[in-house]
Amino acid sequence: MSVMIGDPIPTWSHGPVTPERMALMAAILRDPNPIHFEPSDNVEAGHHLRINQGPLNVGYVANMLTAWAGPDSIKRLKVRFVANVFEGDHIEASGVVTAVAEGSEEATAECDVRLVRSNGDLLLTGTAVVRTLGITDNR
Amino acid sequence: MLPIEKVQELVGYRFPPGSYKIEHWENYLLTEATAGHHSSSVYAHPSFLFHAPLAAVGLNYQEIFDLCGAESADAVRAGEYDWEIFRTLEEGVEYQAQGQILSVDRKEGKQAGTFDAVVFAIELSDSGGIAACATNTWLFLRTEPSAEETSS
Numbered sequence: 001m002s003v004m005i006g007d008p009i010p011t012w013s014h015g016p017v018t019p020e021r022m023a024l025m026a027a028i029l030r031d032p033n034p035i036h037f038e039p040s041d042n043v044e045a046g047h048h049l050r051i052n053q054g055p056l057n058v059g060y061v062a063n064m065l066t067a068w069a070g071p072d073s074i075k076r077l078k079v080r081f082v083a084n085v086f087e088g089d090h091i092e093a094s095g096v097v098t099a100v101a102e103g104s105e106e107a108t109a110e111c112d113v114r115l116v117r118s119n120g121d122l123l124l125t126g127t128a129v130v131r132t133l134g135i136t137d138n139r
Numbered sequence: 140m141l142p143i144e145k146v147q148e149l150v151g152y153r154f155p156p157g158s159y160k161i162e163h164w165e166n167y168l169l170t171e172a173t174a175g176h177h178s179s180s181v182y183a184h185p186s187f188l189f190h191a192p193l194a195a196v197g198l199n200y201q202e203i204f205d206l207c208g209a210e211s212a213d214a215v216r217a218g219e220y221d222w223e224i225f226r227t228l229e230e231g232v233e234y235q236a237q238g239q240i241l242s243v244d245r246k247e248g249k250q251a252g253t254f255d256a257v258v259f260a261i262e263l264s265d266s267g268g269i270a271a272c273a274t275n276t277w278l279f280l281r282t283e284p285s286a287e288e289t290s291s
Contacts, residue, residue, distance in 0.1 A: 014174045025172040028165055029190055031200050033212040054217030055189040059173030062185035066175075071182040072227035080219045 003109045003132045007097040012064035015090025052085035064093040070134030079126030090118040107132045140281045141208040143245045153239045159195035160233045183228040188273045192261035195236030218276035226270040234263040253281045
């Protein structure tokens with residue numbers, strides 16, 4: 001299926017974000033940062049909530065891209081973290097195609113990507129380049 | 140607060156070279172942590188571009204925190220990630236790693252206050268050459284010294 005500038009990437013949603021998945025990630029990463037697995041005072045949120053790991057937030061965007069274009073489709077993923085994701089949050093990854101390239105060996109699409117909380121808060125923003133050969137359903 | 144001159148001495152620091160192999164079990168569990176789809180392929184979840192390079196150079200998080208003078212484990216935040224993937228990482232492949240700290244900048248944030256943005260890049264290579272490069276920015280929050288500390 002050909003991909004065109006302006007095409008939306010099918011959204012990827014998840015929620016609620018759970019302490020169990022954060023604890024699993026902390027164990028895999030050997031990440032000692034207690035904000036991911038211990039309830040604590042959190043001035044930003046105003047209550048005692050664990051904070052999701054950055055690699056999980058990027059992982060949600062990656063899940064959207066690989067669900068769309070295939071498990072080996074990502075050539076580049078560049079993101080900036082804007083706000084924290086907390087336990088209990090419902091999130092949605094989305095994106096839109098901003099450029100396409102047809103090479104002799106592969107076709108690629110450049111995309112703007114973002115992650116938002118269900119209340120509309122922007123959590124992460126970035127760009128991605130993906131191979132488009134594996135895309136079968138774009139709309 | 141750690142003097143910026145001291146932190147900037149980290150620029151150019153080369154991580155010890157090393158290697159890492161992504162096992163199926165950890166790929167499965169990391170994918171589970173992201174609530175992702177379990178693929179039947181050997182491709183590793185993209186978020187391994189965060190974990191594998193660090194694991195390959197043999198540094199655990201606490202060692203990086205110590206290297207960068209983190210005031211505590213919870214005074215570290217993710218800033219930016221830039222992952223270039225030339226060949227998708229796979230389970231069972233031994234990746235060789237090399238990397239270094241590229242830059243350190245002291246900044247002020249509305250919510251975070253003073254922090255140091257530490258940028259480091261680590262390349263992962265297989266038998267075909269460089270497979271991927273992860274350039275990550277970590278933010279180390281710095282607290283201002285108290286009046287008592289300043290006067291002493």
